[in-house]
Amino acid sequence: MARTTGPRLKIMRALGVELPGLSRKSIEDRPNPPGQHGQQASRRRRSDFAVKLVEKQKIRFNYGVSEKQMRKLMLEARKGSEPTGDKLMSLLERRLDNVVFRAGFAPTGIAARQLVNHGHVLLNGKSVNIASVRLKVGDVVTLKEKSRKIPMVAESMATPSLTIPEWLSVDTTTASAKIGHLPSIEDVPFPIEVQQVVEYYANRV
Incomplete structure (x- = not known):
């Protein structure tokens, strides 16, 4: 099990999204990333890798899963005819x-x-x-x-x-x-570009 011991609001601000599984708090009043240069960082364009990493981290923190668990879930999600991303989120929701x-x-x-x-x-x-x-x-x-x-x-x-x-x-x-x-991708309670996660793990598992 992945333990989240740090400030949860800080994590959500860094990822730029509210994660209901992580905290009931809102980032509405402080939407920028934490740190001295948070506002500037929010304006910078993320690299393709950074985008994929953020989407993957959204899942990890919301559902409290470790990197090892994510890799196992991705391998399982690839099996069958259902789109990999849709199946991944269904496995997590269940x-x-x-x-x-x-x-x-x-x-x-x-x-x-x-x-x-x-x-x-x-x-x-x-x-x-x-x-x-x-x-x-x-x-x-x-x-x-x-x-x-x-x-x-x-x-x-x-x-x-x-x-x-x-x-x-x-x-x-x-x-x-x-x-x-079974839940579908539309049932996920936070915005997620799951294809970015699929692509992140394409050459990693």
């Missing part, structure tokens, strides 16, 4: 920690990962503590009854960070979410 976040049970992906790691989540009625578990259509994620009383969870369910996606069916009375169908 991670257990992301589903917990997108269902509104946690304010960020990082908080959702903690809930999973600390054993607060059931998958199809069984306790699971591996955040990277990938869900399939029909799977049901439920918070344990005691876990629903955690202040962070209660607050997040009352005021979710994002609109619950159409591919998830959520029952707030039982704190459960069911995968209705």
Whole structure:
């Protein structure tokens, strides 16, 4: 698991995008990159490599995945007839920690990962503590009854960070979410040029 220990707002400012999985905060008031020359840096044209790197980093920080995990996901995404970029994002959206976040049970992906790691989540009625578990259509994620009383969870369910996606069916009375169908590239909650990511890894995996 990739741990994000630095200032999250600073990361988003450097990438020039708000990442809901990383933080609920907004960069609207301070959109420029951090540092003394941030405003000047925002005006400079990025190189092709820099553009690809930024798009890749958006994914890594939003979903909390390591470089090693990204490479494995890219290899898997290349299999089959579906466009590589679309499949990559579907694989990421279906991670257990992301589903917990997108269902509104946690304010960020990082908080959702903690809930999973600390054993607060059931998958199809069984306790699971591996955040990277990938869900399939029909799977049901439920918070344990005691876990629903955690202040962070209660607050997040009352005021979710994002609109619950159409591919998830959520029952707030039982704190459960069911995968209705596979997510698509349009369901990703932040702007991403995924083809740039595909091209970044073209000669790296």
